[in-house]
Amino acid sequence: MRAGRECPTLGRTTRRGGGMAEVYEQLGGPDGVRTAVTVFYNRITADEQLGRWFEGIDLDRLKAHQRAFLTAAFGGPQVFSGRSLRDAHADLAITDAAFDTMVSTLLTSLADLGVPKEAVTAVGERLEGARAEVVTA
Numbered sequence: 001m002r003a004g005r006e007c008p009t010l011g012r013t014t015r016r017g018g019g020m021a022e023v024y025e026q027l028g029g030p031d032g033v034r035t036a037v038t039v040f041y042n043r044i045t046a047d048e049q050l051g052r053w054f055e056g057i058d059l060d061r062l063k064a065h066q067r068a069f070l071t072a073a074f075g076g077p078q079v080f081s082g083r084s085l086r087d088a089h090a091d092l093a094i095t096d097a098a099f100d101t102m103v104s105t106l107l108t109s110l111a112d113l114g115v116p117k118e119a120v121t122a123v124g125e126r127l128e129g130a131r132a133e134v135v136t137a
């Protein structure tokens, strides 16, 4: 089945592109992923709106967050600390707008780095599934 079509039996559980291995490959393997992380990271830390959440967080924690976010985005295995996404963000008053900025920054970075549109769309849809757990304001 071509990516992007729904399986009549399994529906959305069918791979629609944008899975972990696929995005890794499209970015050009480990080096490409490292470049993508750097581009994304620079854009996030330069964003005025997101500063409110990430200011004062040390670099290691920020990097751990980027890893968790990207792993969720690419559909990889959960590598998080024991906390659920909902618990981890419960006290952070994250707005829909902030969530949108994180997601759209990643999608733009991936598109800029040559990931095909269909896979970028699939990444966006997957992250959308986490909105209700992350947005608390």
Ligand code: HEM
Pocket: 050, 053, 054, 057, 061, 065, 068, 069, 072, 080, 081, 082, 083, 085, 088, 089, 092, 094, 098, 099, 102, 127, 130, 131, 134
């Ligand atoms: C799908 C989207 C997201 C995922 C998968 C994700 C993942 C995580 C995880 C796993 C933690 C817990 C880290 C730990 O227990 O040490 C965490 C904490 C946190 N998240 Fe997210 N996050 C997402 C979206 C966001 C957004 C949109 C924001 C802000 C606009 C945000 C800001 C934070 C902050 C500030 C922390 C606390 C960091 C710390 O003190 O270590 N997250 N996130």
